[in-house]
Amino acid sequence: MMKDGPYFEDLPVGTVCETGTYTMSREAIIEYARVYDPQPFHLTDEGAAKSFFGRLVASGWHSASVTMKLMVESEFFGTTGLIGLGVDELRWPKPVLPGDVVHVRAEVVENTPTKSGGRARLRWATTLLNERDEVVFSFVSLTLFPGRPH
Amino acid sequence: MMKDGPYFEDLPVGTVCETGTYTMSREAIIEYARVYDPQPFHLTDEGAAKSFFGRLVASGWHSASVTMKLMVESEFFGTTGLIGLGVDELRWPKPVLPGDVVHVRAEVVENTPTKSGGRARLRWATTLLNERDEVVFSFVSLTLFPGRPH
Numbered sequence: 232m233m234k235d236g237p238y239f240e241d242l243p244v245g246t247v248c249e250t251g252t253y254t255m256s257r258e259a260i261i262e263y264a265r266v267y268d269p270q271p272f273h274l275t276d277e278g279a280a281k282s283f284f285g286r287l288v289a290s291g292w293h294s295a296s297v298t299m300k301l302m303v304e305s306e307f308f309g310t311t312g313l314i315g316l317g318v319d320e321l322r323w324p325k326p327v328l329p330g331d332v333v334h335v336r337a338e339v340v341e342n343t344p345t346k347s348g349g350r351a352r353l354r355w356a357t358t359l360l361n362e363r364d365e366v367v368f369s370f371v372s373l374t375l376f377p378g379r380p381h
Numbered sequence: 382m383m384k385d386g387p388y389f390e391d392l393p394v395g396t397v398c399e400t401g402t403y404t405m406s407r408e409a410i411i412e413y414a415r416v417y418d419p420q421p422f423h424l425t426d427e428g429a430a431k432s433f434f435g436r437l438v439a440s441g442w443h444s445a446s447v448t449m450k451l452m453v454e455s456e457f458f459g460t461t462g463l464i465g466l467g468v469d470e471l472r473w474p475k476p477v478l479p480g481d482v483v484h485v486r487a488e489v490v491e492n493t494p495t496k497s498g499g500r501a502r503l504r505w506a507t508t509l510l511n512e513r514d515e516v517v518f519s520f521v522s523l524t525l526f527p528g529r530p531h
Contacts, residue, residue, distance in 0.1 A: 263446075266446075266450070267446040267447070267449055267450045268446075268449050268450065268453055269450075269453055269454070270453055283464075290449070291465070292442075292445055292446050292449045295442055295445060296413075296416075296417040296418075296442050296446060297417065299417055299418050299440070299442045300416070300417045300418065300419075303418055303419055303420055304419070314433075315441070315473075317470065317471055317472045317473070318471040319469055319470055319471070320467065320469055321467055321468040321469070321471070322467045323465075323467070
């Protein structure tokens with residue numbers, strides 16, 4: 232059932248994984264916003280100019296969606312069939328602007344085998360960074376990873 | 382600048398807001414997944430049949446995006462220009478299936494005026510419910526609301 236890993240034994244605390252990059256085009260920002268977050272500062276320059284942000288910025292949920300996209304396309308979690316338990320502490324410290332080139336960096340900050348054995352609970356400090364290495368989105372991902380088959 | 386409310390004084394702990402409904406069509410589930418979360422159980426019945434889920438289910442980030450859509454389209458937070466501080470404790474206790482009719486229910490669980498005054502920090506226990514009133518997605522939203530103008 233689980234052939235290729237990684238298994239929790241392969242992911243000690245401190246392990247860092249990075250994805251490839253993705254360019255947040257103006258078109259993609261507006262298209263996402265049109266469907267899922269139609270607020271003026273995500274839709275048009277004119278609407279954004281009058282807003283708190285002063286210019287067009289990506290929806291925070293668009294950044295979250297792109298983070299998932301990058302992780303899936305990079306086969307970030309391999310093929311072991313991890314179980315996602317939840318996500319904590321979503322923060323958006325800086326806006327994502329049209330043309331920003333983003334990628335995901337995640338570090339294992341906890342790896343606790345379950346009492347019943349055979350699996351471990353992993354926490355990942357996950358960040359979406361722009362091309363200036365600024366964190367534009369961060370969260371903690373809670374996952375359950377299988378152990379290496381005997 | 383802030384004309385219409387609601388202001389933090391209008392949102393005591395226990396206040397409940399609900400949005401209209403949205404039908405999670407098979408087409409929208411697949412289209413979101415194709416762009417942002419291309420895992421087999423979000424894309425095709427065949428891929429899903431072999432997965433943990435056994436059938437096509439919506440991406441968790443699609444549910445998050447639809448939650449935002451419903452809140453924006455319902456003018457959930459009014460026009461006071463609240464500030465989003467972050468989101469905590471995202472959980473997906475049940476899968477979202479094609480055809481599910483979902484809506485958002487949010488309850489104020491904390492309303493703490495800032496020391497400097499004029500604003501308050503509000504926490505909202507937010508849930509996305511299906512037509513059987515089952516919670517399919519939940520999170521806690523942290524927001525800063527302005528006070529009523531003097």
